[in-house]
Amino acid sequence: MNINRLRRFIGDMTSLVGGAWQDKDEKAVLEVGQKLLGELVSHDDWLPESMAKSPPHGYAQNLLWCDPFERFSVVSFVWSPGAQTPVHDHQMWGLVGMLRGAETSQSFVRDPATGAMTAGEPKQMQLGEVEVLVPATGDIHRVTNVLKDKPSISIHVYGGNIGAVRRHTFDPATGTPSLFVSGYTNQMVPNLWDRSAETRAAS
């Protein structure tokens, strides 16, 4: 397992969100972040097994890393066969990279006055592809594991501590919102810092 890839990605993301310009230029953060995540998910040799375990039903949302200042978080989403989220929003930017299998993101536009929901085109994510979600331009969606007989895994990066913020699910028929806080499935984050094998090999 090559967890170095994840450690390097987190280092690069930390530099990116720490740039003096980042508050003013979210677009630039997302452009670079999309490339970095695309590179990370183009390899499938780094995700610890415990973070890739499919639950029997639904999906697991495993925290891989949260920035100490909560400027971004990195999560592995493990979908059991055919699993589907409710329609939901995020309240912050998001990047979704497909690591294993395939998923569909069905977008919705919600009329703020009436709550009426209009479904957009469903978009199937291919391996290595990265989707960008921005609240200002519409980030309401419902995600489904396309595979009916196998788990799928996507790696998500969000512009905050995604598991600990108030956000919404929506009834797709009426647009009625419900508050929710997603939390995380795991209690322990992966150890990125045991580099003893490298040190021993070099000595």
Ligand SMILES: [Fe+2]
């Ligand atoms: Fe989402």
